[in-house]
Amino acid sequence: MENDKMIAVLIDADNVSDKYIKSIFDEISNHGTPTYKRIYGDWTKPQLGSWKSVLLKYSITPIQQYSYTTGKNSTDSALIIDAMDILYSNHVDGFCIVSSDSDFTRLAARLREAGMYVVGMGEKKTPAPFIAACEQFKYLEVLAGEEASTPVEKYKKQEISKDGDDKEELIKSLKTIITESSDEDGWAYLSEVGKRLNKRHPDFDTRNYGHSKLTPFILSLKGFEIQARKTNKPHVTNYYVRNSSK
The missing domain is CATH 3.40.50.1010 (5'-nuclease)
Structure with a gap:
């Protein structure tokens, strides 16, 4: 861990x-x-x-x-x-x-x-x-x-403190990462997307943009959809993201 x-x-x-x-x-x-x-x-x-x-x-x-x-x-x-x-x-x-x-x-x-x-x-x-x-x-x-x-x-x-990474550049990276790691329906595991985003932008931190977690940060952006999926473990929910066509 x-x-x-x-x-x-x-x-x-x-x-x-x-x-x-x-x-x-x-x-x-x-x-x-x-x-x-x-x-x-x-x-x-x-x-x-x-x-x-x-x-x-x-x-x-x-x-x-x-x-x-x-x-x-x-x-x-x-x-x-x-x-x-x-x-x-x-x-x-x-x-x-x-x-x-x-x-x-x-x-x-x-x-x-x-x-x-x-x-x-x-x-x-x-x-x-x-x-x-x-x-x-x-x-x-x-x-x-x-x-x-x-x-x-x-x-x-x-x-x-929002001037760390240019937000438009982050959005482009997000879209690319989701495309690269998504399934046939376009859904990508949010945790994996976050890890890849940090590798491409070492100074990326959701707190730079006023959010404590990745999910609310992505929800604040246009062009993305988030889906919550329950697991067979109590109180454990996995989150997925895909590029929106809207």
Whole structure:
């Protein structure tokens, strides 16, 4: 099962605000269990001071990395070296790289080449190559929006965050995937469609569009039909989707 994965969580403190920390670990719990929890930065810098109380609360190990040369990011190098050491330890099933920095693009690709499950997390400014290198990518602004105090505030925050993938491009991908995986009547298993969509658009998340699940997201679009089919197991219903001719 996906949530049985042992995941190394590596955070680039230079590129991530401590205000996202609860959202980061809440989301990680949907993918697996965080084993290694490390954060990298030059902790002598005053701007990282706000992280200190957070590290204790979430039991995150700070890794000190001095900036040896102006213009060079030593923090990135330390995170990359640690990631490779963890990879070769054979103690994890996947990695979560928390950063908005494109310098981790090659690392994400290398970890996936080794068969690792790689989740990226970063802000909307994250460059496309790093997003594409991850198996899944989550926008921190959207994850933080999940904690809004009321459903209305939650929806508004998510609506603001809808610029991850172009919606028209997603619709085209959906139609293609359904055509490729459907039966003779045009019906495709919704869960499988969702998996294939994530592979083609790593940053796709229904929460980017104000929906908590795939079914209501597709229902909000034009050009699709959804069918619920009961199974012989109590309380288990399978959902299917097909392209609408309307």
